[in-house]
Amino acid sequence: MAKPLEGIKVLEIGQEIQGPFAALFLADLGASVTKIEKRRTGDPSRWMFPKMIGGAEAKNPKVSHYFIAMNRGKRSVTLNLRKPEAIEIIKRLTAAYDVLLTNYRPGVLDRRGLGFEELRKVNPRIIFGQASSWGPKGPWTTRPSRDILAQAAAGLMAKTGMPDDPPIPAGAFIADHSGGLSLAAGIMAALFARERTGQGQRVDASIYGTLIAMQSLEINYTSVSGLETQRAARGHQFMRGGMYSAFRTKDGYICIAGVHDKLWHSFCRITGIEHLEHDQEISANVVRNFQGYRIQKIMDEIFPTRTTREWLDDFVKADILATEVADYKQLLQSEQAHVNGYLRHMDHPEAGPITVVGCPVSVGGEPDLHAAPPPELGQHTEEVLLEAGYGWEEIDKLRESEVI
């Protein structure tokens, strides 16, 4: 069966993470994405995080992992949006596209005459996706942001870290990425509705709102109980001690997700703490899993005696919830991630065969195991303009006047 969004054309006026990642998600589900980039410089992700941090030690020092991550399989068109001809080009493309999405700050496209109200005059079926940091309304609407500010404002930072740490963020840009996923989801809802109504709509999704939603369970705890939680330390706001934690082993770290009553006996046998099996202060479920600083200390001594693999072999056999704490090199070897297309193979024109992150969703059964490389800056400018009905002469003129 074809992919679900096959035939859907997406125009992305975005940069960095949220907009591009939303478009990437749609592309993974079958949409074709044309990315509008600034003339000369392009999306900053082409050069940000000095192309390859690590310099000489890096395998592919000129290849942007960041741009690959967000833009694989897209087409690239360069445009100078300060020129009226460029605005005209976007409008002509809009007429033939299904979705226009942006993570430029709310209002920026409007000021250029490319707001939803303008674009729907050109194409009443167009879906206008506005990604934002803080949401379309309210005092912070046009305030710029970064991933870490969303983590700070949405409460996650205050809840992450050991008791003596300053507030620290989750160690990757999960706010930005998840904000992109939200926008993609909203756009698909609007695509569905359009099939029934014939009308495009405006879709708004923000990073701040998404990160709040990603803590629905926890935030509602405070709103309903009136009580503030403490930071998660090694576990979670509700399980700050005990067996819901990572432990150092002989060669790395293992993570245990609590020990169920029915498995406690096996756990004690495997870890050699049979003498503590009936110790009230250790074994009571709530203590063992939620508040057990004593058992945590004991296990901090025991786990380093064997390798992660040795522990895991025994735990998995016994149905005890455990897994390796993987670093990225270990993750990149994960069979589970590869067979499901969460990691994919790419033949990159400069870097050669590499592994890249794929898509967490498959529709219709078979996940993709391969990913297409990202475009060169402006690689498809002519192709896309020709599709939009521009002739070669016009294209030459647009190039001369530095529109494209």
Next chain:
Amino acid sequence: MAKPLEGIKVLEIGQEIQGPFAALFLADLGASVTKIEKRRTGDPSRWMFPKMIGGAEAKNPKVSHYFIAMNRGKRSVTLNLRKPEAIEIIKRLTAAYDVLLTNYRPGVLDRRGLGFEELRKVNPRIIFGQASSWGPKGPWTTRPSRDILAQAAAGLMAKTGMPDDPPIPAGAFIADHSGGLSLAAGIMAALFARERTGQGQRVDASIYGTLIAMQSLEINYTSVSGLETQRAARGHQFMRGGMYSAFRTKDGYICIAGVHDKLWHSFCRITGIEHLEHDQEISANVVRNFQGYRIQKIMDEIFPTRTTREWLDDFVKADILATEVADYKQLLQSEQAHVNGYLRHMDHPEAGPITVVGCPVSVGGEPDLHAAPPPELGQHTEEVLLEAGYGWEEIDKLRESEVI
């Protein structure tokens, strides 16, 4: 305009987070969700995290914040899926529904005769959404999991924490929540495709895959460069020192997301470090923002001299990227979150008026500011069975034989 999924009927056979949260997201976009729960006990989120941790201090000690968070606005039907009559009921409902989604482990519904292949015989338009911990294929497919194990296996745990901490998780169940968002997105793609093909499809989304995708930028760094990153400490894997960090103030914490070259002068003026403005070891962009342990130490001394509010007033005026590190009580007061419907008002039958987490996406402009309460266990069993064509006598019999 109506909500985009208006008229779409979702049957949720789920519990805890991923399945219920996916259904909730669809509900927020207009779908009507019927939740199937176990007879007597219902979804464990009705009683898990001892209904209200904190006991006597809690405002509403009998109200489950967890169940509210995942199930507001749904209908509840109780069913004993071990009884053949219950399987028959699900099939009859399937005939009239658009989506059936589950986060029971892959294979569980199949063994009860409720797999996608069976259900599409009843309704070829049904979309079957399978949430999972690890994905539909591979060695870990049926291995159970918990949020912290996804964080461990997907690499996030290894990247979160201060250098001397053990690997620690992001402090909320962001893996479980984001896995639910992925499933909702995949289901909407399939709903869209169904409008064009007339056929339902199977949709798979996993927590593990989602958390990998939420680190696309960072994981691709290691795959492309061949270099492992270090944990994020106060900032990010690429920005471990410097001004991308939270700092203690007189009354809390403030978070700064780096200081741009153009704003460095203002920053020095506001914080009173004019004498360091041209100090190479402090001021060079890469040092200041990515690796500046010296400036971090200096600012750790300066920020505690004023309140968060005082600093923010100056920084926001100067366009310096900064925000408060909010705890949940502070977040719950956020005007920005309320006006965008990221937080909503609920009149709860027992707890009275409360604030709950809303939806990060709005389609068509106006966000909802109100949320409907969650159902009582089995509150809609009769209503839903009557809709499915069962008569009162049959319903009585089903109740007698403990099917419902």
